[in-house]
Amino acid sequence: MKIADKETKAVDLVRRALERAKASDDYHVFISLNEANALERAKNIDAKIERGEKVGKLAGVPFALKDNYLSPEGNTTAAAKMLEDFQAPVTATAVAKLEAEGAIMIGRTNLDAYAHGGSTENSYFGPTSNAFDKTRVAGGSSGGSAVAVALDIVPFALGSDTGGSIRQPASYNGVVGVKPTYGAVSRYGVVAMASSTDTMGCFAKNAEDANLVMSIIAGQDVKDSTTLKDYWTRDLEDARPKRKTIGLIKDTLGKGIDPEVSKVVRDYADKLKKSGYEVKEIEMPILKYALAIYYIVVPAEVASNLNRYDGIRYGHRSSEANDLDEIYQKTRNEGFMPENKRRIMIGNFVLSSGFYDAYYLKAQKARTLLIQAYNKAFEEFDALLCPVAPRPAFKIGENTDDPLQMYMEDILTVPPSLAGLPAMSIPAGKSKTGLPINIQLVGPRQSDQMLLNIAAELENR
Amino acid sequence: MDDYKITVGIECHVQLNTNTKLFSGVDNDAVDKEPNSCVSPLDYALPGMLPVLNKAAVEKCIRAGLAMNCKINLVSRFDRKHYHYPDLPKGYQISQFYQPIVGAGVVHLPDGTDVKIDHAHLEEDAGKLMHFDNYSLVDLNRAGTPLLEIVTDLPGMSSAAQARLYCEELHRLMIYANATNGDLYQGNMRFDVNISVSNTDKLGTRTEIKNLNSFRSVERVVEYEAKRQIALLKKGEKVIQETRGWNDATGKTTTQRSKENAADYRYMPEPDIPPVVLEQSYVDRIAASMPMMPADYRSKFDILNLDESEREAIINYSVLAKRLAEACDKNIKLSPRIAHWFSSTLLTEENQDKNFSLATADELIELSDMVEKKELSSTAAKEVLMEMYDKKNTSKTPHQLAKEMNLLQENDENALSAIIDEVLMMPECAKAADDVRNGEMKAIGFLVGQVMKKSKGKANPASVNELIKNKLS
Numbered sequence: 001m002k003i004a005d006k007e008t009k010a011v012d013l014v015r016r017a018l019e020r021a022k023a024s025d026d027y028h029v030f031i032s033l034n035e036a037n038a039l040e041r042a043k044n045i046d047a048k049i050e051r052g053e054k055v056g057k058l059a060g061v062p063f064a065l066k067d068n069y070l071s072p073e074g075n076t077t078a079a080a081k082m083l084e085d086f087q088a089p090v091t092a093t094a095v096a097k098l099e100a101e102g103a104i105m106i107g108r109t110n111l112d113a114y115a116h117g118g119s120t121e122n123s124y125f126g127p128t129s130n131a132f133d134k135t136r137v138a139g140g141s142s143g144g145s146a147v148a149v150a151l152d153i154v155p156f157a158l159g160s161d162t163g164g165s166i167r168q169p170a171s172y173n174g175v176v177g178v179k180p181t182y183g184a185v186s187r188y189g190v191v192a193m194a195s196s197t198d199t200m201g202c203f204a205k206n207a208e209d210a211n212l213v214m215s216i217i218a219g220q221d222v223k224d225s226t227t228l229k230d231y232w233t234r235d236l237e238d239a240r241p242k243r244k245t246i247g248l249i250k251d252t253l254g255k256g257i258d259p260e261v262s263k264v265v266r267d268y269a270d271k272l273k274k275s276g277y278e279v280k281e282i283e284m285p286i287l288k289y290a291l292a293i294y295y296i297v298v299p300a301e302v303a304s305n306l307n308r309y310d311g312i313r314y315g316h317r318s319s320e321a322n323d324l325d326e327i328y329q330k331t332r333n334e335g336f337m338p339e340n341k342r343r344i345m346i347g348n349f350v351l352s353s354g355f356y357d358a359y360y361l362k363a364q365k366a367r368t369l370l371i372q373a374y375n376k377a378f379e380e381f382d383a384l385l386c387p388v389a390p391r392p393a394f395k396i397g398e399n400t401d402d403p404l405q406m407y408m409e410d411i412l413t414v415p416p417s418l419a420g421l422p423a424m425s426i427p428a429g430k431s432k433t434g435l436p437i438n439i440q441l442v443g444p445r446q447s448d449q450m451l452l453n454i455a456a457e458l459e460n461r
Numbered sequence: 462m463d464d465y466k467i468t469v470g471i472e473c474h475v476q477l478n479t480n481t482k483l484f485s486g487v488d489n490d491a492v493d494k495e496p497n498s499c500v501s502p503l504d505y506a507l508p509g510m511l512p513v514l515n516k517a518a519v520e521k522c523i524r525a526g527l528a529m530n531c532k533i534n535l536v537s538r539f540d541r542k543h544y545h546y547p548d549l550p551k552g553y554q555i556s557q558f559y560q561p562i563v564g565a566g567v568v569h570l571p572d573g574t575d576v577k578i579d580h581a582h583l584e585e586d587a588g589k590l591m592h593f594d595n596y597s598l599v600d601l602n603r604a605g606t607p608l609l610e611i612v613t614d615l616p617g618m619s620s621a622a623q624a625r626l627y628c629e630e631l632h633r634l635m636i637y638a639n640a641t642n643g644d645l646y647q648g649n650m651r652f653d654v655n656i657s658v659s660n661t662d663k664l665g666t667r668t669e670i671k672n673l674n675s676f677r678s679v680e681r682v683v684e685y686e687a688k689r690q691i692a693l694l695k696k697g698e699k700v701i702q703e704t705r706g707w708n709d710a711t712g713k714t715t716t717q718r719s720k721e722n723a724a725d726y727r728y729m730p731e732p733d734i735p736p737v738v739l740e741q742s743y744v745d746r747i748a749a750s751m752p753m754m755p756a757d758y759r760s761k762f763d764i765l766n767l768d769e770s771e772r773e774a775i776i777n778y779s780v781l782a783k784r785l786a787e788a789c790d791k792n793i794k795l796s797p798r799i800a801h802w803f804s805s806t807l808l809t810e811e812n813q814d815k816n817f818s819l820a821t822a823d824e825l826i827e828l829s830d831m832v833e834k835k836e837l838s839s840t841a842a843k844e845v846l847m848e849m850y851d852k853k854n855t856s857k858t859p860h861q862l863a864k865e866m867n868l869l870q871e872n873d874e875n876a877l878s879a880i881i882d883e884v885l886m887m888p889e890c891a892k893a894a895d896d897v898r899n900g901e902m903k904a905i906g907f908l909v910g911q912v913m914k915k916s917k918g919k920a921n922p923a924s925v926n927e928l929i930k931n932k933l934s
Contacts, residue, residue: 070509078508090502092509191508195732224511225735304541304729307552308506312599328545351543351727360729 001155001209003059004049010042010060010104017062017106020153027129027151029144030064033107037073038062041104056101057216063098064148064157067108068115068191071095078191079123080113082309082316082335092189093224094158094200094217101216109144109157113337115165115193116302117141118409119399122339127396131173132435136393139169142203146173149203156204156213162193163294164388164413166201167425167440172393174427174436175203176210176455179413181445182420183228185214186221194301195226197294197417207426207456211236211449231446236456239449246272246454247282247381252412258391264429264437265387271458272385282381286373289366290415295407296350296363297418302340303347309335342403371419374444383451384442387412388425392435412440422448426455465694467687468664469618470655471627471679475609475635476586477521478642478649483585483607484512484555484734491602492647496591499602506550511733514539518607519737521640522562522583523747525609528638528754529578529631531566535739537583539731544724547599548588556584556610558728562737565614568634569756570626571773579614583607609640615664617655621683628652628676633755637779645674652679656686658694665690666700670707670714682707686714758782761789765797771804780818781807787822788829795829806843807850820849828859835921836860841868870921874928877912877920881928884911897933905929 004010018035045060065071068078070088077083095105112122120143121127128143130136131150138147142159146169149157159166161179170177178201185200192198200217204210218232248269253262269279311317311331318330336344350359377384389409399406416423421442428439441451482489485503503510526533540558561582568576588604590597611631618624632650636643643649651674657667668690670682690700705714753761755776762772762785776782781803788796802825807817828845831837837845845863848854854862863869871877885894890911896904905926912925 068509070507076508083508086508088507088509090507090510187509188511189509223513224733225513226733300729301732304543304553304727307543307545308508308550310545310547310552312547313505313550314507324547348727351729353725353727356728 001061001205001212003057003061004045004055004102005059006049008060010045010049010102011039013060014038014042014062014104014106017154020151021107021148024151024153027131027134027147028126029109029128029147029151029153030107031067031077031079031110031125031144032074034073034105038104038106041099045102045104056103057212058098059102061103061156062106062154063103064107064109064145064154065095065105066111066142066145066157066159068111068160069095069158070189070191071105073105074108076108076191077124078114079111079125080335080337080340081124083191084124084316086315088189090189093186093221095189097217097219098158098213106154107148109142109148111144112141112339114191114302114306114340115141115160115162116337116339116343118164118168118406119394119396120144120169121396121400122337124337129396130393130435133393135395136435137172137396139172139389139393141165141169143169146170146175146177146203149173149175149205156202156209158200158202158217160190160193161199161201161417162197163298163417164410166203167413167423167438168389168409170203170425171388171436171438174430174438175205176207176427177425177438178202178204178210178214178448178452179416179423179425180214180218180448181228181422183226184218184232184422184446184448186219186224186227188221188223192305194298195305196301197298197420199417206459207452208236211452211456214448228446232449234449236449236453239453241382241450241454243382244277245381246277246279247377247384248279249287249384249386250281250283251285251287252386256390256408256411257387260431261387261389261391261437265385265439268428268439268458269385271461272454275457275461279385280381282377282384284373284377286370287415290370290418291407291411293363293366293370293418294410294414295346296359297367299343299347300351300360301347303344303351306336306340306344311335339403367418370415374419374421374442378444382443383447383454386440386442388438388440389413392431392437416442421445422451424451424455426458465658465660465687465691467619467683468616468657468659468667469620469624469683470613470615470667471618471624472613472653472655473611473628473631474586474651474653475525475611475641476649477518477607477609477640479515479517479521479607481515481517482605483515483518483583485605486513486515487605489606491606494602496598496600496602500604504550504601504605506552512555512731514734514737515607518583519562519739520747521607521638522581522609523739523744524638524751525611525635525640526563526566526581527748527751528634528640529563529566529568529581529611531578531581532564533739533744534560534562534564535741535744536560537562537737539734541729541731542726543729544726546587547597548590548601548604550588550601550604554585554587555731555734557582559730563609568627568630570623570630571755571759571769572623572626574623576618576623576627577614577616579612581609581611583609621680621687624654624683625676625680628679630755632676633777637752637754648674650674654679654682656683656690657700658687658690660694665694666702668700668702668714669704671704673707678707678709681712682714685712689714752779753783753786755782758786761786762800764793765789765800767797767800771800774804774808775800778808778817784820784822784825788825791822792826792830795826795833798829798832799825802843802846806846812850815850816852817850819852819855820846824849824859831859831863835872835923836870837863837868838870841866841870844868867917867919869919871916871919872921872924874924877916877924877928880912880915880920881925881932884908884915885932887911894933897929
């Protein structure tokens with residue numbers, strides 16, 4: 001990625017990004033562009049360089065921001081009617097850290113409203129197209145950010161990943177997608193989806209760039225009590241795996257997985273072997289329960305986190321309401337998308353008195369078993385290899401009437417989310433029709449850099 | 462009341478007097494502040510805002526728990542309690558449903574009875590609504606204030622008087638523990654009262670009256686509800702399990718919400734706050750820093766033989782109880798007088814704004830000793846006492862004050878003798894002196910009075926009396 005210096009003007013980097021963003025209008029990548037603020041920031045950086053002052057590690061580098069990160073520059077909509085006019089008074093920690101290093105937010109990208117979805121079709125502002133086929137979905141929920149990087153509008157973009165929302169669109173668009181260890185990056189200032197699995201990560205063109213961005217946004221934050229002590233501190237080449245052992249998860253390569261996807265994963269395994277890795281198949285039968293666990297735990301937290309959107313203090317309020325109950329009912333009915341409502345209903349159901357033990361509590365127990373299964377696997381392997389998504393990007397509209405089929409697309413990305421593990425979505429091949437297919441590398445908690453080290457090593461082969 | 466047994470359970474919400482709110486770092490003192498001026502983006506429940514637990518609130522909980530002889534749970538967790546109301550910005554209250562910080566304990570009441578505590582949990586307060594003709598406004602200043610909810614266990618309390626006594630003692634304990642400012646008018650402590658009656662071994666159906674903010678209303682509510690329920694049962698009717706509202710003006714409770722429409726709070730572990738894990742050594746350090754509690758003072762003051770009302774009046778003010786206890790340690794004989802001074806002289810309406818910590822135990826002992834040694838009359842001592850609670854006099858000893866105020870009694874025999882001789886020489890005293898000489902002792906009062914006048918009140922009347930007798934015998 002190009003950093004501004006005496007020769008490379010920040011203003012030129014930002015202008016070029018804005019031009020490309022506008023030229024890609026038909027993909028519907030952005031909800032809003034941040035043109036005036038971005039150019040202003042770029043000019044300031046150029047002036048600093050001119051004066052010989054110190055500038056940050058990402059001086060003048062334009063980036064795209066998933067529109068669920070709070071920043072006073074423009075509205076933070078979360079692609080929801082509920083927040084269409086919401087301007088945040090504060091800046092998300094991750095954004096503040098990037099801006100402190102001179103990175104410049106040029107626009108806010110499209111997503112499924114409140115990050116609920118895997119295609120960006122649930123956006124109140126309409127879907128984003130795939131970078132490789134406009135009739136196909138961008139993936140989601142961070143679809144806009146993935147496409148912004150794939151179309152070379154920006155060298156990196158921020159996304160959020162609760163159950164695959166970075167990894168899956170990264171795969172659909174053939175870019176690197178980083179879902180870090182839970183707690184690696186502060187959640188402060190990001191519209192919450194499911195608090196116990198929400199992670200903040202990025203899209204980039206290669207593992208090295210992704211590592212640089214993550215090393216800046218990661219770290220302990222007093223504003224988020226679930227953040228881990230700083231650990232994203234090494235140079236990438238110092239994060240080599242010790243044993244060079246990789247587990248190929250056999251359960252993820254069979255029924256229900258597109259053979260083209262399986263082939264890309266097996267090819268990647270071969271590449272690893274050629275690079276001196278020992279690759280062995282491992283069975284993890286518990287993975288088949290992950291989706292069931294996920295769609296109990298996550299909707300519960302989603303329903304809870306969405307309770308605050310009540311039309312009282314900010315955001316949409318129904319103009320049709322005549323009393324307090326109607327303010328709640330009509331505001332929420334008008335402000336939420338069907339998928340939001342679906343998750344609120346599931347979540348409220350599984351938490352309701354009399355059902356809590358049977359659903360939520362049981363799911364949390366199963367989640368513990370899942371974590372234990374991963375821990376056991378990591379006794380033998382540095383990392384686990386599996387697909388990101390069962391198939392390449394599907395057609396826009398193909399799954400919209402079948403929410404369960406839509407949930408199935410998450411089957412390979414939700415297990416690491418439930419376990420809080422780092423998982424990388426790494427470009428590895430293409431389908432016969434030219435659609436990108438990524439592989440997924442999953443490691444123990446805080447092994448993020450080691451996973452990127454493996455990816456970087458194989459990028460060059 | 463006849464053969465019906467009354468059972469009362471109380472949930473008390475205590476606003477903790479931390480500097481900042483429970484999770485937002487914003488000023489916790491909303492008294493006299495503009496509406497919505499103590500509000501952060503978190504209190505306003507903006508998207509993406511996360512709670513950060515205030516350590517001071519945890520310490521206050523531990524102090525409160527220790528004051529109630531409770532087990533302190535080394536691991537506790539927060540949960541979300543969901544409901545929609547405009548004073549609850551997040552649409553859920555962060556509370557502790559499954560694993561509270563304070564476990565079981567017991568509160569000892571001044572009458573010697575005990576009330577068991579089931580647990581106490583830490584949670585955030587809601588905001589306040591202000592209702593107008595056709596609209597309502599929300600003030601979120603109070604939203605996020607730390608609350609400790611203290612829940613009694615069975616058998617609970619068995620009378621209105623005991624319920625009141627419990628609330629009063631809890632109030633004392635919380636103030637002693639410095640967990641709250643304890644201002645009931647400001648809602649620092651609010652009581653939810655559960656009442657049931659039964660003439661069998663089984664508990665009766667209970668009703669709940671929420672949000673009472675005075676001891677008197679707690680007592681009146683229990684009296685009224687017990688009577689109402691017993692009357693219902695005697696008529697063969699049933700008590701309905703419900704929340705009832707208390708009207709202080711009419712002295713009656715009325716139906717508010719029956720259990721059938723009770724909310725399902727959909728409790729869920731709070732994922733934004735890690736479990737609170739305490740070291741035993743930390744709890745021990747707090748325990749070591751706890752002051753003496755009312756029950757400790759009660760046993761300590763046993764030896765002084767005080768009236769119960771006198772004793773409790775003093776214990777209501779922890780600083781006075783502390784002074785008295787210190788005085789007892791220094792000189793038990795001189796201490797009852799100090800206790801009487803506190804209860805009869807200091808604790809009057811007009812002294813409410815005095816700083817009761819100004820006089821030290823040593824000074825109080827010195828003052829008591831001066832009376833004991835007849836250097837000061839008891840009336841004069843009270844004058845000196847009041848001066849000791851004036852800030853400008855903090856550097857002066859009681860003796861210095863008494864001297865400045867010209868209140869020291871003259872006990873020097875030579876000096877007194879000289880004054881007496883002068884008085885006896887006065888023509889107007891000749892008749893009285895003769896009477897005394899002739900054994901008419903009634904007349905001595907007149908002479909003593911004259912000496913007192915001449916000494917400007919400083920003479921010790923008893924000594925004068927003796928000296929005159931000797932001179933005229």
